Amino acid sequence: MKDYIVIHPDDNVAVALRPRNGVPAGHKFALRKIAQNEQIIKYGYPIGHAVETIEEGQLVDHNNIATNLEGILDYSNVSLNDSIRPSYDSEVSPIKSFMGYRRDDGKVGIRNEVWVIPTVGCVNDICRQIVAKFKEKNNIPDGIDSVRFFPHKNLR
DSSP, X not given: OOSEEOSSTTOSEEEESSOBTTBOTTOEEXXXXXXXXXXXXXXXXXXXXXXXXXXXXXXXXXXXXXXXXXXXXXXXXXXOOTTOOOOOOTTTOOOOXXXXXXXXXXXXXXXXXXXXOOXXXXXHHHHHHHHHHHHGGXXXXXXXXXXXXXXXXOOO
């Protein structure tokens, strides 16, 4: 079994699959020396920047990485845009069915769910709180059947 996984070829961090050199399983470590203020690349995209020089093999976590987000972000006015509709071209795709269900009135429908899926374990609690806000006082928008949280599983 491999000791770690590199998710994208452009990444400068990898994820330990088992403990290695003080890096717990499921955590990031530097694939090479990363200079202070250099972007931390995971999934092929910057996930933050180094607040200090990070040596090759060193744990990369909240102690040596900072977000690239600035200011206070307000998500309170997020609305669903129902004008976005998938296109269907019967000449391109001969499929005339979908994984839906039949309603009591004979019409068909699909389950419309919002899934909150963190990509790292350290934001599990924040994601749990987001889902709780939706569910509090039944604050789920019309047209959405449920809001679900799928926690990130640490490999420990």
